[in-house]
Amino acid sequence: MASSAAVPFWRAAGMTYITYSNICANLVRKCLKEPFKAESMNREKVHFSLSKWADGKPEKPGFFFTLLPV
Amino acid sequence: MLRQASRLISRSVTAASSKSVTARAFSTELPSTIDSTFVESWKKVAPNMDPPQTPSSFMKPRPSTASSIPTKLTVNFVLPYASELSGKEVDMVIIPATTGQMGVLPGHVPTIAELKPGIMSVHEGTDIKKYFVSSGFAFLHANSVADIIAVEAVPLENIDASQVQKGLAEFTQKLASASTDLEKAEAQIGVEVHSAMNAALSG
Numbered sequence: 001m002a003s004s005a006a007v008p009f010w011r012a013a014g015m016t017y018i019t020y021s022n023i024c025a026n027l028v029r030k031c032l033k034e035p036f037k038a039e040s041m042n043r044e045k046v047h048f049s050l051s052k053w054a055d056g057k058p059e060k061p062g063f064f065f066t067l068l069p070v
Numbered sequence: 071m072l073r074q075a076s077r078l079i080s081r082s083v084t085a086a087s088s089k090s091v092t093a094r095a096f097s098t099e100l101p102s103t104i105d106s107t108f109v110e111s112w113k114k115v116a117p118n119m120d121p122p123q124t125p126s127s128f129m130k131p132r133p134s135t136a137s138s139i140p141t142k143l144t145v146n147f148v149l150p151y152a153s154e155l156s157g158k159e160v161d162m163v164i165i166p167a168t169t170g171q172m173g174v175l176p177g178h179v180p181t182i183a184e185l186k187p188g189i190m191s192v193h194e195g196t197d198i199k200k201y202f203v204s205s206g207f208a209f210l211h212a213n214s215v216a217d218i219i220a221v222e223a224v225p226l227e228n229i230d231a232s233q234v235q236k237g238l239a240e241f242t243q244k245l246a247s248a249s250t251d252l253e254k255a256e257a258q259i260g261v262e263v264h265s266a267m268n269a270a271l272s273g
Binding site (some may be wrong): 009010012013014015020021022023024025027028029030031032035036037040043 | 151202204205206208221222224227228229230233234237251252254256258259260263264267269
């Protein structure tokens, strides 16, 4: 079977559309002027809480951390 | 993104179809009436149970396409965190599709367009509002409604030109020194987005 129609360069490199789209959005956000940049970084913050499990029971809820966009 | 997909799949061919390109039936189109042979064989097997409903029986019929082209385009422009324009009636919208800047007028052929980083402009009389869109999709429907979704869209005034120049230089350099496919792709994306912002600010 011949390969299908020309794929975008990011798809050829193994990236999915969502990853591509998020990278584009992050690059645009990084180039904003000041109050807007801070607002968007604030808006895009993701809070994580990680807890490891052992023997079917959660251990002490490990560490809380916040992930800012790349 | 596929909000309208279920409606599109179950639409029935209308009598006024000769005018509209979109009234051609899909080969996978579901019949609008209930399948009587299925209902009969169901009743033989399970006479006390109602035959199952199909998703199409729960849906409202698709709004019929107006026979004359409306004078205004209705635009819904949404971002993940805000609804920029909701049901706004405008004269024209120019969207940055991957195939080039596409002008959308009322009565545009139904299209699904993938957007590339670029300027989207909304024209209302003499008023033109421009946004820089990072990427997204535009769904143009037969009834002159345009649904545009973007991950990030900012008015041009909010972009900092010096940061754009810095970013462009940085990514051009990264592209030259990239080794793996993935690094090359990321650097390429950086170059594209920054060049688009540069062009948007200067053009």
